[in-house]
Amino acid sequence: MAKDIPAPTRKELVDALLLKLPGVAAKKLNGLDAYFVGDRMFACITEQGIGLRLPVAVATELQFSNGNVVPFKPGGMAVSREWVQIERVDAAEHEKDLQLFRDSLEFVKTAPRR
Amino acid sequence: MKNSYQGVLLDIDGVLTVSWRPLPGAVDAVAQLRAAGCQLRFLTNTTSRTRRVLSDTLARAGFDVAPAEILTAAAATAAYLRRTYPDARCFLLTSGEVGSEFDGIELTGAGEPADVVVIGGAGVEFSHDALNHAFRLLQDGAPLVAMHRNFYWQTRDKLTLDAGAYIVGLEKASGSRATVIGKPARTFYEQALAELGVAADRTVMVGDDLEADVRGAKDAGIAGVLVRTGKFRAAELARSGVAPDAVIDSIAALPAWLGSGK
Numbered sequence: 001m002a003k004d005i006p007a008p009t010r011k012e013l014v015d016a017l018l019l020k021l022p023g024v025a026a027k028k029l030n031g032l033d034a035y036f037v038g039d040r041m042f043a044c045i046t047e048q049g050i051g052l053r054l055p056v057a058v059a060t061e062l063q064f065s066n067g068n069v070v071p072f073k074p075g076g077m078a079v080s081r082e083w084v085q086i087e088r089v090d091a092a093e094h095e096k097d098l099q100l101f102r103d104s105l106e107f108v109k110t111a112p113r114r
Numbered sequence: 115m116k117n118s119y120q121g122v123l124l125d126i127d128g129v130l131t132v133s134w135r136p137l138p139g140a141v142d143a144v145a146q147l148r149a150a151g152c153q154l155r156f157l158t159n160t161t162s163r164t165r166r167v168l169s170d171t172l173a174r175a176g177f178d179v180a181p182a183e184i185l186t187a188a189a190a191t192a193a194y195l196r197r198t199y200p201d202a203r204c205f206l207l208t209s210g211e212v213g214s215e216f217d218g219i220e221l222t223g224a225g226e227p228a229d230v231v232v233i234g235g236a237g238v239e240f241s242h243d244a245l246n247h248a249f250r251l252l253q254d255g256a257p258l259v260a261m262h263r264n265f266y267w268q269t270r271d272k273l274t275l276d277a278g279a280y281i282v283g284l285e286k287a288s289g290s291r292a293t294v295i296g297k298p299a300r301t302f303y304e305q306a307l308a309e310l311g312v313a314a315d316r317t318v319m320v321g322d323d324l325e326a327d328v329r330g331a332k333d334a335g336i337a338g339v340l341v342r343t344g345k346f347r348a349a350e351l352a353r354s355g356v357a358p359d360a361v362i363d364s365i366a367a368l369p370a371w372l373g374s375g376k
Contacts, residue, residue, distance in 0.1 A: 027370070027374060029146075029150040029152075029369060029372050029373040030150045030152045030372070031118065031120075032150045032151055034150060034369075036370055038370075039366065039370035040142065040146070040369075041150070041369050041370075044149055051149050053145075053149070074149060074150070074151040075148075075151050077148065078178075079145050079148045079149045080148075080178065083145065083149055113138040113139040113142065113366060114138075114140075114141040114142050114176055
């Protein structure tokens with residue numbers, strides 16, 4: 001009799017999407033699963049989805065046009081206007097966010113240090 | 115385990131800013147720490163600005179920091195005076211405007227009687243007349259309270275002499291011993307931990323001062339990380355005998371240092 005295969009976790013699904021992008025490394029920060037390019041963090045896994053850093057204009061537009069994109073407020077305090085949370089009940093749907101992950105990676109990699 | 119650090123204490127001057135200009139990568143690093151859900155407190159021995167003014171000044175430099183997240187030596191000193199010497203007349207010798215932080219405390223000027231001598235940050239106010247008045251009050255038995263005992267700080271292009279030099283002189287001349295309130299005092303770090311609600315062994319302090327930031331934190335059971343910015347000098351690290359838990363190029367490298375490999 002075949003055993004049930006456990007569903008992949010959000011971490012496993014996001015790892016599969018992000019770790020194949022060039023220069024991306026997974027780290028744990030404050031117990032949180034985070035993704036870095038070089039020494040810069042650009043994404044992290046949250047209970048509801050993914051925290052992602054994007055250019056302010058993109059982050060703002062996404063919040064207007066997508067019901068599942070909200071300001072990223074870990075602990076109730078907004079990080080900055082560049083950080084949003086993409087909420088996905090079904091973590092497998094993060095595949096639809098791949099282009100945003102690429103945009104985030106490129107933005108963080110090339111943004112001047114502030 | 116580095117990734118178990120939940121609380122992060124950050125020095126401001128020399129770590130986030132120099133002469134109130136942001137250091138490269140500092141704004142982003144603070145945002146990354148917030149994104150990771152780290153509890154932050156900003157600890158400073160700066161004595162010339164209130165927490166509200168500091169918050170506004172940091173906002174102009176690009177940092178989003180609430181006044182309640184800032185712990186200053188001036189505010190902690192005022193709290194100490196209210197608690198320990200209620201109703202005392204205090205001769206306050208400091209440079210800059212601490213304004214509302216000392217609300218409710220009776221402050222006296224040079225030449226006037228006082229019960230407590232309070233020393234803040236050094237500046238042109240540290241004249242011979244003012245220091246001599248402090249000395250005479252100490253000789254008459256007034257206790258000496260210091261916001262900090264830093265010997266110098268980094269301005270845009272030079273190190274500048276701070277109040278620690280004067281405090282040593284007053285102590286030597288009067289036979290008094292200052293009660294130091296700001297960094298590296300253990301009580302200052304304990305107050306920060308109490309505000310964070312995080313245990314010492316899950317907290318890291320990041321600073322550019324080996325004594326005030328690194329040794330002070332370690333004495334309170336907190337990990338101490340030294341940055342190679344601000345007043346950092348390699349020669350001083352070599353001769354200090356203080357062993358930071360890490361030495362990093364700048365705060366920009368902190369999130370990656372805190373993050374362990376997956």
